[in-house]
Amino acid sequence: MKHFFLATLFFSSALSTQILNFQDKSTFKLAYGSCNGWRNRTSDIFKQVLKDEPDIWLWLGDAAYSDRKLVTRDLQGDPTRNSLTQDEVNYIENRFNASKFDPYYTQLREQNKTKILGIWDDHDYGMGNGDVTFKGKDQVRKLYLNFIEEPNTSMRRNVSHQKGIWEDYLIQLSNNNTIHLVLIDVRSEFNTVSNDRLGDQQWAWLEETLLRNSNASLTILASGIQMIPDRTLFLDEWEVFNKGKLFEIIRKVKKVHPKLAKMVLLSGDVHFSQFYFNPCHSETGGVKLIELTSSGMTHSAWTQLYCPASFIEMINPDHWTTDSTYRSPIVNEFNFGLLQFDTQNRQPDGAQLHMQIRGMDGQTKIERKVNLSEEGEAMGKRKMCNLLHQRHRKVIQAIHTIKLGISDFKSKRGLSLIWSVGFIAFIISTTVSISIRTFTFTASLIKRFT
Ligand SMILES: *[C@@H]1O[C@H](CO)[C@@H](O)[C@H](O)[C@H]1NC(C)=O
Ligand SMILES: *[C@@H]1O[C@H](CO)[C@@H](O)[C@H](O)[C@H]1NC(C)=O
Ligand SMILES: *[C@@H]1O[C@H](CO)[C@@H](O)[C@H](O)[C@H]1NC(C)=O
Numbered sequence: 001m002k003h004f005f006l007a008t009l010f011f012s013s014a015l016s017t018q019i020l021n022f023q024d025k026s027t028f029k030l031a032y033g034s035c036n037g038w039r040n041r042t043s044d045i046f047k048q049v050l051k052d053e054p055d056i057w058l059w060l061g062d063a064a065y066s067d068r069k070l071v072t073r074d075l076q077g078d079p080t081r082n083s084l085t086q087d088e089v090n091y092i093e094n095r096f097n098a099s100k101f102d103p104y105y106t107q108l109r110e111q112n113k114t115k116i117l118g119i120w121d122d123h124d125y126g127m128g129n130g131d132v133t134f135k136g137k138d139q140v141r142k143l144y145l146n147f148i149e150e151p152n153t154s155m156r157r158n159v160s161h162q163k164g165i166w167e168d169y170l171i172q173l174s175n176n177n178t179i180h181l182v183l184i185d186v187r188s189e190f191n192t193v194s195n196d197r198l199g200d201q202q203w204a205w206l207e208e209t210l211l212r213n214s215n216a217s218l219t220i221l222a223s224g225i226q227m228i229p230d231r232t233l234f235l236d237e238w239e240v241f242n243k244g245k246l247f248e249i250i251r252k253v254k255k256v257h258p259k260l261a262k263m264v265l266l267s268g269d270v271h272f273s274q275f276y277f278n279p280c281h282s283e284t285g286g287v288k289l290i291e292l293t294s295s296g297m298t299h300s301a302w303t304q305l306y307c308p309a310s311f312i313e314m315i316n317p318d319h320w321t322t323d324s325t326y327r328s329p330i331v332n333e334f335n336f337g338l339l340q341f342d343t344q345n346r347q348p349d350g351a352q353l354h355m356q357i358r359g360m361d362g363q364t365k366i367e368r369k370v371n372l373s374e375e376g377e378a379m380g381k382r383k384m385c386n387l388l389h390q391r392h393r394k395v396i397q398a399i400h401t402i403k404l405g406i407s408d409f410k411s412k413r414g415l416s417l418i419w420s421v422g423f424i425a426f427i428i429s430t431t432v433s434i435s436i437r438t439f440t441f442t443a444s445l446i447k448r449f450t
């Protein structure tokens with residue numbers, strides 16, 4: 001049965017929210033994952049996804065590694081070229097085909113029990129760390145949307161209608177429950193100079209749709225890159241500028257919808273999985289944020305240890321944060337995320353929502369059960385939070401300035417020096433990190449035994 005084909009689709013205005021009808025479900029399941037098929041790597045992860053029988057499968061970035069450095073460099077570096085050649089288009093389509101025709105994923109698609117959705121990140125956008133300047137983006141946009149089998153009539157395909165492929169859905173469930181699922185495009189309009197990830201058109205849309213739809217039982221914001229953690233150095237992330245704008249919107253939304261207590265954020269990109277919580281609820285008007293990153297369907301930080309970010313995260317997961325209580329342990333094996341929403345609210349602890357990271361072996365690796373109406377902490381800590389965020393803001397601004405300097409330098413002087421500097425910075429930060437960790441560990445031992 002194709003439940004979702006019964007859905008009513010509204011494409012009326014610039015502000016269209018698609019309606020998906022799953023009203024016959026008493027437990028609704030959404031599964032998602034990211035980072036699939038790097039250098040033709042494969043896994044049988046979809047075998048397990050199939051067993052969990054999700055109602056929706058959400059590709060959350062890097063569904064295929066369609067970017068190839070040479071292609072991007074030739075295109076971006078050549079002022080006489082404005083688009084991808086047919087050969088390059090074929091290469092990219094081929095990479096998407098490799099993901100699309102994964103045998104178990106094919107089974108998932110052909111069973112017609114699971115609705116496929118998706119939003120891209122850099123590697124399926126066509127350019128590593130890609131931004132608004134990518135000349136091939138409209139060509140890849142079409143290929144990506146074909147890959148996720150977006151309907152031909154969808155406004156996501158209309159380049160003059162919207163500058164990126166952002167989209168949102170109201171998922172209607174039994175017992176008057178609804179889920180508002182918002183897919184955010186952090187690539188099409190990403191301005192690396194101002195650090196604005198979304199662009200004016202998408203910010204306006206995001207605010208409007210959240211103000212309109214946050215009376216849903218659950219609001220989910222999905223973005224390829226991570227939203228809560230401040231990492232700054234090696235990994236892409238929302239950073240203070242974009243988080244500040246989002247938090248401002250959430251504060252407005254909370255005023256209009258005072259019952260809104262929690263929002264769920266989904267992300268990918270980093271080749272491991274982890275939970276994050278926003279430490280300062282006053283920044284979001286009291287709304288508690290729970291982020292679950294799921295990353296690594298065919299490769300994980302373990303298989304990418306040469307990548308400095310993965311390495312640092314592995315040896316010291318708290319490297320970038322001031323308080324380790326706001327994150328969970330890391331999952332460092334092939335995995336996907338699974339959210340289960342109980343429309344009957346049958347759980348004695350009030351946990352309508354069950355969030356899990358699932359492994360290839362069918363085991364749950366980390367999980368949280370969530371009572372969606374439970375409020376965040378009181379507003380009293382605002383002062384402490386402001387201080388904390390001011391400090392973050394300064395550090396992140398400084399690092400952003402350095403990054404801009406480096407990319408300017410890189411464009412003028414070539415790469416080799418950058419790599420040397422980067423490598424030295426990596427060694428220093430790793431040494432500092434390990435020293436701090438050893439020091440705090442020793443201090444805690446001394447405290448315990450004296
Ligand atoms: C990936 O597979 C395709 C064909 O399936 C091949 O043309 C390509 O060279 C492979 N790429 C790598 C990086 O192995
Ligand atoms: C991708 O797969 C489709 C469907 O089988 C096929 O028509 C198309 O030619 C393939 N693209 C490439 C570049 O191989
Ligand atoms: C799924 O839907 C397609 C197209 O509507 C149809 O051809 C196919 O037989 C369906 N598969 C199953 C298993 O129902």
Ligand SMILES: *[C@@H]1O[C@H](CO)[C@@H](O)[C@H](O)[C@H]1NC(C)=O
Pocket residue numbers: 152
């Ligand atoms: C969408 O358009 C393509 C080509 O433009 C066509 O081959 C395909 O059949 C269309 N799909 C649907 C569902 O109409």
Ligand SMILES: *[C@@H]1O[C@H](CO)[C@@H](O)[C@H](O)[C@H]1NC(C)=O
Pocket residue numbers: 158159160161
């Ligand atoms: C694409 O969007 C533009 C601007 O909103 C609109 O005028 C046009 O009719 C749309 N085209 C299609 C085919 O829907």
Ligand SMILES: *[C@@H]1O[C@H](CO)[C@@H](O)[C@H](O)[C@H]1NC(C)=O
Pocket residue numbers: 175176
């Ligand atoms: C759903 O909402 C409608 C309209 O507010 C109400 O009449 C109906 O009783 C509700 N159904 C359930 C199962 O709560």
Ligand SMILES: *[C@@H]1O[C@H](CO)[C@@H](O)[C@H](O)[C@H]1NC(C)=O
Pocket residue numbers: 176177178215216217
């Ligand atoms: C949310 O509010 C709109 C009107 O603003 C209403 O049509 C809709 O039924 C409400 N949804 C829920 C889940 O209460």
Ligand SMILES: *[C@@H]1O[C@H](CO)[C@@H](O)[C@H](O)[C@H]1NC(C)=O
Pocket residue numbers: 347348349350351371372373374375
């Ligand atoms: C869920 O949280 C709300 C608000 O704190 C509380 O009133 C309610 O009792 C909780 N539900 C259950 C079943 O514990």
